[in-house]
Amino acid sequence: MKACICTTYGSGSDLTIQTLPDPTPGPGEVAVRVRAVSLNFSDTLLIAGKYQHRPEPPFSPGGEFSGIVEAVGDGVESVQPGDRVMGYMPFGAAREIVIAEEDSLIDLPPGLGFEVAAGLTVVYGTTLHALRDRGELVKGEKIAVLGATGGVGQAAVEIAILMGAEVIACASSPDKLEFAKALGAHHTIDYSTQDLKQTLKALTNGEGVDVVYDPIGGQYSEQALRATGWLGRYLVIGFAAGDIPRIPLNIVMLKGCDVRGVFWGESIVRDPDGHRENMEQILSWVEEGRLKPHIHATYPLEQIPAALQEISDRKARGKVILTM
Numbered sequence: 138m139k140a141c142i143c144t145t146y147g148s149g150s151d152l153t154i155q156t157l158p159d160p161t162p163g164p165g166e167v168a169v170r171v172r173a174v175s176l177n178f179s180d181t182l183l184i185a186g187k188y189q190h191r192p193e194p195p196f197s198p199g200g201e202f203s204g205i206v207e208a209v210g211d212g213v214e215s216v217q218p219g220d221r222v223m224g225y226m227p228f229g230a231a232r233e234i235v236i237a238e239e240d241s242l243i244d245l246p247p248g249l250g251f252e253v254a255a256g257l258t259v260v261y262g263t264t265l266h267a268l269r270d271r272g273e274l275v276k277g278e279k280i281a282v283l284g285a286t287g288g289v290g291q292a293a294v295e296i297a298i299l300m301g302a303e304v305i306a307c308a309s310s311p312d313k314l315e316f317a318k319a320l321g322a323h324h325t326i327d328y329s330t331q332d333l334k335q336t337l338k339a340l341t342n343g344e345g346v347d348v349v350y351d352p353i354g355g356q357y358s359e360q361a362l363r364a365t366g367w368l369g370r371y372l373v374i375g376f377a378a379g380d381i382p383r384i385p386l387n388i389v390m391l392k393g394c395d396v397r398g399v400f401w402g403e404s405i406v407r408d409p410d411g412h413r414e415n416m417e418q419i420l421s422w423v424e425e426g427r428l429k430p431h432i433h434a435t436y437p438l439e440q441i442p443a444a445l446q447e448i449s450d451r452k453a454r455g456k457v458i459l460t461m
Contacts (some may be wrong), residue, residue, distance in 0.1 A: 140232030199231035276301030421422030
């Protein structure tokens, strides 16, 4: 099989494509012939050795995938060769055959394409966990989404709308905000030219937002926290800006608000049933046509450096997919 291998920490240009022996599944394991892999911002950090999980080279990037079951190990009962599945692993999916744990795979509904399926688990799984499980978002509440056109930001706009919230999409340029409007955002803020705190306050009649969804970190985090309302929930998703902000705790006290961490990767280990329930909800929305994931671009496996560069340069509007 062909596999993308990170042999040394660096950038996408340092990755190599190698031919490796086809793997064999052990007890409880499943070999999946990969048809599509979704890349995320975390993959750019992973290959640079800057992610919170730091696998030692050599390894393959890529975490979410879709494909066809090729073989099963002893004891596997829920899937069989020929089944169409999607799955997730912390890394290792950018190769033609992956070995996955049986419990990590989810059957694909009829008609759902491999490319769309590959991009559902991380950004939409993270976002539904954030908004439903951690943010307790309810219909009619107001939510500010920072980085609204990145991977998880886009998903947050879409899912918050499906949950009945009033969405304020925040991004750094007019073209990004036009994309957020196309996703259905009710209001937009260009925080490169507008004061984030004051504009959020103005859009909520001075009351502040109920929920902040922040995958960015950096200089806008404190402004957004100051724009939360009484008993608001500030969701910490990640730090795409690179800087981890220092939050003055007096803001939290004075607003009676919560700062809640969202660690999806750990949550699916601790609560696999909750993760499966969330994924079933996401797949149901897709089947009903209510959720329409946007694919920015597809690349063959050999062009993974270009695909990762598109993500690093903040050019992606939706998912970046590798096809086999």
